[in-house]
Amino acid sequence: MLRTEDLSVHYATSRGYIHALDNISLDVASGETVGIVGETGCGKSTLGKAILSILPPRTRVTGHLLFRGTDLNALDREALRRLQGEEIALIFQDPVTRLNPLMTIQEHFLETIRAHQKVSKREALERTTAALTSMRVPESRIRNYPHEFSGGMRQRIMIALALVLTPSLLVADEPTTSLDVIVEAQILEILQDLKRNYRMSLLLITHNLGIVAEVCDRVAVLYAGKVVELGSVTDIFARPVHPYTRLLLQSIIHLDTKELRSIDGQPPDLLFPPSGCRFHPRCPYAKPVCQEKVPPLEEFRPGQSAACLFGKDFV
Amino acid sequence: MTESDDSFADLKAQQPVLPRPFLGRLLYPLMENRRTLAGVLSWIGLGIVVAFIVIAVLAPILAPYPVQGPSAIVAPKLQPPSLTHLMGTDESGQDVFSRVLWGAQTSLEVMAIGVVLALAIGFPVGLYSGYSGGAVDRIILLVMDSIYAFPGLLLALLVAVMLGKGVFNIGIAITVIYIPLYYRVTRNQTLSIREEPYVEAARGLGARPWTIMWSYIAYNVLVTIPVIFALSAADAILTAAGLSFLGLGIQWPTPDWGLDLSIANTFGDIGNGIWWTSFFPGLMIILLTVGLSFLGEGLNDIVNPLLRKERA
Numbered sequence: 001m002l003r004t005e006d007l008s009v010h011y012a013t014s015r016g017y018i019h020a021l022d023n024i025s026l027d028v029a030s031g032e033t034v035g036i037v038g039e040t041g042c043g044k045s046t047l048g049k050a051i052l053s054i055l056p057p058r059t060r061v062t063g064h065l066l067f068r069g070t071d072l073n074a075l076d077r078e079a080l081r082r083l084q085g086e087e088i089a090l091i092f093q094d095p096v097t098r099l100n101p102l103m104t105i106q107e108h109f110l111e112t113i114r115a116h117q118k119v120s121k122r123e124a125l126e127r128t129t130a131a132l133t134s135m136r137v138p139e140s141r142i143r144n145y146p147h148e149f150s151g152g153m154r155q156r157i158m159i160a161l162a163l164v165l166t167p168s169l170l171v172a173d174e175p176t177t178s179l180d181v182i183v184e185a186q187i188l189e190i191l192q193d194l195k196r197n198y199r200m201s202l203l204l205i206t207h208n209l210g211i212v213a214e215v216c217d218r219v220a221v222l223y224a225g226k227v228v229e230l231g232s233v234t235d236i237f238a239r240p241v242h243p244y245t246r247l248l249l250q251s252i253i254h255l256d257t258k259e260l261r262s263i264d265g266q267p268p269d270l271l272f273p274p275s276g277c278r279f280h281p282r283c284p285y286a287k288p289v290c291q292e293k294v295p296p297l298e299e300f301r302p303g304q305s306a307a308c309l310f311g312k313d314f315v
Numbered sequence: 316m317t318e319s320d321d322s323f324a325d326l327k328a329q330q331p332v333l334p335r336p337f338l339g340r341l342l343y344p345l346m347e348n349r350r351t352l353a354g355v356l357s358w359i360g361l362g363i364v365v366a367f368i369v370i371a372v373l374a375p376i377l378a379p380y381p382v383q384g385p386s387a388i389v390a391p392k393l394q395p396p397s398l399t400h401l402m403g404t405d406e407s408g409q410d411v412f413s414r415v416l417w418g419a420q421t422s423l424e425v426m427a428i429g430v431v432l433a434l435a436i437g438f439p440v441g442l443y444s445g446y447s448g449g450a451v452d453r454i455i456l457l458v459m460d461s462i463y464a465f466p467g468l469l470l471a472l473l474v475a476v477m478l479g480k481g482v483f484n485i486g487i488a489i490t491v492i493y494i495p496l497y498y499r500v501t502r503n504q505t506l507s508i509r510e511e512p513y514v515e516a517a518r519g520l521g522a523r524p525w526t527i528m529w530s531y532i533a534y535n536v537l538v539t540i541p542v543i544f545a546l547s548a549a550d551a552i553l554t555a556a557g558l559s560f561l562g563l564g565i566q567w568p569t570p571d572w573g574l575d576l577s578i579a580n581t582f583g584d585i586g587n588g589i590w591w592t593s594f595f596p597g598l599m600i601i602l603l604t605v606g607l608s609f610l611g612e613g614l615n616d617i618v619n620p621l622l623r624k625e626r627a
Contacts, residue, residue: 052519057448085521092519097512102534111530112520161520 001201002051002088002169003027006063009043009050017060018270020046022225024063025297028169031199035212035233037248038222039267044205045093047222048173051203052090053080067169086116089162093174095155099146105132106142108161116165131160135190152183159190166198173205188215209252213237221245224268224278227297231304241306241314244279277309285310348617357613360545363606371419378413382570393584396591403591405575406582409568415595417570421482422603425555425565428486430493430548434540437497442536444498445505446528456502463495467550468557475563485564489551500543504536511535545611549604556600572596 007024010017021043028034036044049055051065053072065072067088072080092098099108109128113119119127129139135156146154155175162170172191176184192215194200204216212219212233219236221229221244229242240246250261265282268274274281280290290309299305300315308314345361348354370377380389392408394400402411444455462470474488508514514531522531558564559573560580567574579585579593 054515054518081521081523083521084519090516090519092512092516094512098516100513100517100531100535103530107530111522111526115520115522115526158516 001028001030001032001068002203003066004051004063005066007047007050007065008060008062009046009055010060010062011046011056012058012060013271016271019273020225020270021050022273024225024227026220026227026230028201028203030168030201031195032218033195033202033204033216035216035219036203036205036222037207037209037212037219039207041267041270042222043225043270044207044222045173046225048090048171048203048205051169051171052084052088054084054090082116085112085162085167086165087167088169088171089165089167091155091159091162091170091172091175093177095158096151096178098158099154101146104143104145105137105149105157108157109164112161113164127164131164132157135160152179152186155179155183155187156190159187163194167200169201169203170194171203171205174207175204176206176208176211184211191215209237209249221248224273225270226278226307228279228308229304229306230297231301231306235301235304239301239304239315241300241304241311242279242308243283243285243314245306246314247284277307285313345614345617351617353613353616355613356609357617360606360609360611360613363602364610367419367603367606368423370416371423374416374420378410378416380410380413382409382413382417383568393589393592395589402595403589405592406578406584407568411575411591411595414570414575415572415599418572418575418596418599419603421565421569421571422552422555422600424482425485425489426548426551428483429489429551429555430544432486432490433493433547434497434544436490437494438501438533438536438540440494441498441501442505442528442533445502446509446524446532452502455498459495459498462491463499467492468554471554471558472561472563475558480564480566482565482569485555485558488558489554492554493547493551496547497540497543500539501536504539505532508532508535542611542615545607545614549607549611552600552604552607572600576600 004024004026007021008019009021011020024047026034036047038044046055050061051072055061061073063073067083072083075083099105103111106125106128109131110121110124113124113127129142132142133139137153137156137160141149146157149157155178159175175191176187179187188211191202191204195202202215204212206212216233218230218232220227221236221242223244229236229240229245236245237249240249244263247261247263251263253260263282268278268281274291276289276291276293277283277286277295280286283290287310293309295307295309295311297305297307298311300311306314345354345357349358388408389410390400390404390408392404392406394404396403400410400412402415405411405414440455440459444452471488471492474491475485478484478487509532514527517527517531555564556571556573556576559571560577562577565571565574567578573596575596576593579589579596582592584590584592
């Protein structure tokens with residue numbers, strides 16, 4: 001469905017290029033849910049925006065971004081626009097600011113549907129109510145403005161908006177971050193349902209490992225713009241290889257142990273990423289060679305690969 | 316009915332009744348703020364402006380004497396105000412009161428042509444410039460800034476000389492001055508609204524650039540326009556009067572406040588103790604300008620709460 005090959009994104013700033021993503025190679029199969037986890041600022045959202053091609057202007061994107069075999073980076077604007085929303089859709093992390101304050105919910109839907117398909121207003125309206133009802137937003141509120149809804153409802157509206165054209169790939173960028181746990185549970189349930197009912201591929205970007213364990217089939221762990229580990233959920237959670245993944249897992253609260261560890265240090269400045277392995281300044285197992293050699297992503301178990309020079313020792 | 320029902324009804328009665336339909340939505344900020352200084356100011360301004368519009372529309376009915384053509388000379392010249400001629404008569408024997416009423420029409424016409432055209436050009440250009448950015452934006456900005464750098468009246472003079480006299484031409488002269496104003500306001504707002512998350516979301520959903528520009532950005536920029544509109548209209552009245560005063564605006568016998576002032580001045584009326592030929596047209600200019608300024612400033616304070624706090 002989706003495959004990225006050596007995808008790199010560099011943001012232009014006055015101080016130079018920020019290496020937000022560096023040679024990301026990932027793939028998402030049809031009907032599969034892949035989780036992207038990592039700390040704040042490691043490039044998670046950039047990946048989502050890169051897939052939707054809504055990065056800010058003057059951003060340098062290299063590598064390939066293949067959707068069903070066509071390279072999105074090579075498509076012209078109009079062809080790309082047709083894909084956006086209809087085939088690939090994105091749910092954002094802050095639903096409160098993602099709806100135009102001066103447009104009613106109905107107008108948002110009508111516009112989105114008619115930007116892609118030539119349908120009558122009546123049919124578009126029918127689809128709108130169907131999409132909203134499936135998200136448990138009452139039909140009677142279709143003419144309300146965004147500020148008249150709660151945060152959870154707005155997120156459900158955003159999801160309905162993203163799904164009204166039944167895209168085959170949904171990128172969810174921290175869809176539950178700004179919501180409380182009850183709404184979060186509802187949204188996750190909705191996402192699970194969608195996966196089952198539409199065989200939709202889902203790329204779930206989050207820093208909440210609990211959500212990943214619950215929803216995802218495979219996980220990619222991102223650190224400082226690089227994939228450090230990639231594998232199935234069970235492998236990653238039960239037998240992590242990369243030291244960063246291990247430390248990340250140790251930083252979650254467990255019900256049985258009261259111990260909570262944190263990873264020392266800060267994520268690196270991506271304007272001047274560290275040499276060699278980007279994790280070496282914070283890695284408790286780092287050796288001198290880690291400062292020089294960039295570790296390739298190697299397969300250590302079937303379907304599980306990690307970017308660590310000493311991965312063998314951790315298997 | 317129980318007691319608690321009654322107290323609930325009381326509570327309901329205390330709730331302000333909010334205006335519902337279309338016009339209500341437009342006037343809502345004014346209704347809501349009617350007790351604040353800004354609200355009172357806006358209401359006074361709105362009242363004055365509406366009064367002038369009514370005068371302008373009803374001038375043919377309200378004016379007791381004709382103001383153009385041979386029958387316009389209705390009385391001996393330079394008579395002081397009396398019951399037959401409420402504001403006296405001028406050098407040509409025309410009724411000043413009638414000319415002042417008709418003058419409202421001329422002023423509002425010039426203002427409307429000037430400011431509406433300036434908005435109609437400045438707004439879309441600013442929107443396009445701000446949205447597209449890059450070299451196009453820079454070039455348009457440069458052109459607009461160089462127009463803006465000229466003193467307004469001087470530029471209007473230049474255009475008026477080139478185009479000639481007449482209501483429409485003066486309107487155009489005023490348009491030229493105010494295009495950069497609307498352009499700049501629109502462009503700056505566009506630049507900030509372009510970065511709003513909902514614009515990014517619309518792009519992500521595959522909205523056409525045209526749709527993004529008009530449905531998502533233009534609407535949200537438009538909120539700031541009424542303030543500029545009222546303030547520039549006030550300024551436009553002054554500019555038009557100034558042009559007429561300098562003899563480059565409206566031509567006699569078209570009734571116009573600036574022109575009447577100019578004529579009174581040429582004949583040295585004030586020095587001869589004839590105050591009414593200049594006082595009443597001048598008063599009208601001041602009143603309309605003040606009305607528009609009140610409306611603009613009041614709206615500004617309502618629309619922009621941050622500014623309101625700073626001033627308090």
